[in-house]
Amino acid sequence: MTAVNASPRLASRLVNGVLAVKPLASLAKHQARTMMIKRAESIGVYWREEVKALRSRCQPNTQLAPNAELSPDWEADLARIQNPALEYPEYYLRPFHAYDEGNLGWEAAMEVEVAAHAVHARIWLDAGAQGDAMLRQSYHDVLKAQLSTEPRDILDLGCSVGMSTFALQQVFPQAKLTGLDLSPYFLAIAHYRTPHPTSPTWLHAPAESTGLPDCSFDLISACLLFHELPRTVAVQIFREARRLLRPGGHLAIMDMNPKSDVHAKMPPYVLTLLKSTEPYLDDYFTFNMEGAIASAGFTPPTVTCNSPRHRTLVAQVC
Ligand SMILES: C[S@@+](CC[C@H](N)C(=O)[O-])C[C@H]1O[C@@H](n2cnc3c(N)ncnc32)[C@H](O)[C@@H]1O
Numbered sequence: 001m002t003a004v005n006a007s008p009r010l011a012s013r014l015v016n017g018v019l020a021v022k023p024l025a026s027l028a029k030h031q032a033r034t035m036m037i038k039r040a041e042s043i044g045v046y047w048r049e050e051v052k053a054l055r056s057r058c059q060p061n062t063q064l065a066p067n068a069e070l071s072p073d074w075e076a077d078l079a080r081i082q083n084p085a086l087e088y089p090e091y092y093l094r095p096f097h098a099y100d101e102g103n104l105g106w107e108a109a110m111e112v113e114v115a116a117h118a119v120h121a122r123i124w125l126d127a128g129a130q131g132d133a134m135l136r137q138s139y140h141d142v143l144k145a146q147l148s149t150e151p152r153d154i155l156d157l158g159c160s161v162g163m164s165t166f167a168l169q170q171v172f173p174q175a176k177l178t179g180l181d182l183s184p185y186f187l188a189i190a191h192y193r194t195p196h197p198t199s200p201t202w203l204h205a206p207a208e209s210t211g212l213p214d215c216s217f218d219l220i221s222a223c224l225l226f227h228e229l230p231r232t233v234a235v236q237i238f239r240e241a242r243r244l245l246r247p248g249g250h251l252a253i254m255d256m257n258p259k260s261d262v263h264a265k266m267p268p269y270v271l272t273l274l275k276s277t278e279p280y281l282d283d284y285f286t287f288n289m290e291g292a293i294a295s296a297g298f299t300p301p302t303v304t305c306n307s308p309r310h311r312t313l314v315a316q317v318c
Pocket residue numbers: 092103116157158159160161163164180181182183186205206207208222223224225228229233
């Protein structure tokens with residue numbers, strides 16, 4: 001394992017220069033997006049078909065016009081799931097993942113699943129469209145090995161469209177799950193995908209201030225959340241998790257591994273491009289997360305590499 005080499009080189013300075021000029025940045029984003037969609041479709045992630053089907057709420061393979069209308073049912077679901085009193089924190093109102101509206105729009109929401117399948121296809125050689133499922137499985141294997149009893153109540157922080165929540169529900173079928181996210185667009189999709197009326201349930205709230213009662217969960221999981229946060233917010237979330245967990249409860253975090261050789265060996269200009277879509281990545285890469293978790297009232301977390309570029313941290317309430 002090697003630390004990330006953040007030294008600016010000529011190529012990354014060039015990329016930064018291009019990204020600073022708005023029309024060039026838009027062109028670069030468009031090119032990158034077209035390439036990503038083509039690559040996804042070549043490995044069996046049928047990006048355009050799946051997004052079209054989700055937008056119109058039809059089964060994939062239904063004959064639809066290329067620009068199928070957004071079904072009006074989405075707006076109705078959004079109104080039902082969103083907390084109108086919620087004030088979005090400033091750090092969240094940034095472009096993420098090359099979407100100008102960040103996580104607060106339909107385009108990002110409709111593309112979460114296909115994008116996750118495309119990005120995670122590269123983790124293991126030949127994983128292809130199964131890469132995402134393999135990543136989640138590798139996390140759950142580490143997690144299960146560290147829990148002596150099955151959790152009854154589980155909170156999934158930053159649940160997005162529910163991929164991490166549904167995967168946890170399969171591992172712990174008896175548990176009552178709550179998925180929490182700041183994007184009501186993502187939660188509307190999670191709600192649409194929910195097969196069971198009572199679990200998971202969905203909550204539109206910030207992870208650092210959930211409004212949920214003290215000591216109400218046995219396990220709090222956060223999958224791929226923390227690289228999207230400034231460290232000041234991460235610290236608030238650890239304190240909130242400590243408040244929400246019952247005695248003996250566990251906090252489990254799976255995310256990018258800052259010490260992975262994959263990041264260290266990434267060509268600097270690729271890393272620069274990645275950082276342009278992830279505004280808090282530098283802060284995350286240099287954050288002593290283990291220390292901050294212990295300071296919030298947990299045992300020092302175990303740290304396990306669960307993929308060539310991801311790690312799992314598990315800590316227990318002290
Ligand atoms: C990369 S996604 C991870 C999604 C999901 N857990 C998974 O494994 O596929 C990160 C999610 O965290 C959410 N998020 C970011 N900051 C948050 C916060 N302070 N409170 C709640 N959710 C947040 C985003 O809206 C986004 O859905």
